[in-house]
Amino acid sequence: MSQLLQCIFGKLLDFAFDVLRPNVTNSDSPRVPIRFTSSSEEKILSSITVDVHEKNTAVWLFGTIGFLVNTVIFPGSLTFNIWRGKPYKGQLIFSTTDTAQGGRETSIGFDPTFRNTSFTATDFFKNKHCNKVTYYLTVTSQLTSDPEDPIDVRLIGPITFLAGTIQNK
Amino acid sequence: MSLQFDFDKLRNFAYDTLKPNISDSTDSRVPIHLTSTTGEKLLSTITLPLENQKAAVWLSATIGFRVNSPVPSQPPSAMRFRIWRGQPDTGTLVYSTTDSGQGGDSFGSVSRTTNLNHIDIIKTPCKSVTYTLTVEAFDIVSISIIGPITFTAAEIEL
């Protein structure tokens, strides 16, 4: 009797994602548009849950958001946060800010500036973890409104939020 | 008797990049010059082998472009990027995003980099799937795709 034993272990253990349906600019998904007319509180855009069991597990995250600026004269921005656990109760593991300037108001409507923001982040679990972990993607606006210059910024899609758990030695 | 254990979720990976994959690349595929009348142009095509009939395909792309000419008194310019499963028009549109093509003036051009990410859930008896990446500019005077171009697809087991 002869035995051949081959063990080659892969690394991508779990994978979770959330996308709009359809995941396109100006999507008709009921989740968009999300409209900002001034500085606003943090809004949750998406949440995903992965299994984390082993020690030395890395979580690789990616996000993409499409938005348009109908009109913002003064420099404005959007800040995107990734939380492990619920915002403020959990831990902020990533944040980035992108410009929300552009667009112009015309006599018949708006000529918008389209923008696409993407980012990649990682989270790391050194010790063994026994639960599922939920990540939240949020957005906050910093926009200075002025009675003379109206502001209108809209998240219109796409929205992609994904995470893969990877075991590291 | 044979035993098979699957531990890894990443089953297949396909990609395309310019050579060299840099800004202002000398790859013969670039520059691609766009005006408001150019229409949709093909940037990249990849074919991903499939192991399973049902899978999540993680698609990602990076495109570098340059806004050559100012648009002083016209609507802000834009670039729409699309990912098709199959060929443009005959295939299925799975993803699109739009980025600003604004900028540039008499002092010089404006460079931009766009990144895309999407998950396509597919169910097919075929052994492979093809994706195409395209770009279409509107309200512009002159924009060039100058590189880099990266387009990847990863089969993730559901």
Add this chain to the structure above:
Amino acid sequence: MFNTFIIQFDKLIHFVFDKLNPNISNSTDPRVPIVLAPDSGPKLLSAIEVPIEKKESIVWLSATIGTFVEDSINPSRLIFTILRGNPNTGNIVFSTADSGQGGPTYRTSTFTHVDQIKNYPSSKVTYYLTVQAVDNSENINIIGPISFNGAEIKK
């Protein structure tokens, strides 16, 4: 009797990453801010060492960098470069340019690349991520976040 046990499927072989702590805009990590003055050369943002297990492999690289432009009316650009082997003299495997215009303007740049490794003379490969500001008349600052990832994928 012949028994065959086959346990395999190992496409994602290694994953390495570098990030600021905290990895946020205006991070308090001592690595930032990195000030890019006019006519300054390339500055190193990050380095990752990817173990290479297979003779023929693919390394899927991805990065995100947050920048801030206080005041730059003239179109300027930020050139991000990934070098393999050495931060100054290594092979340039990737580069891209993003706008440095605005003021005050925040900007997030993200990009991916796939590097093909064949018969590499070492069991690990180091990638360096650099940035250079070009045609800027004022300073441009790297303020965070900085994410730099590498995944070795079996061909």
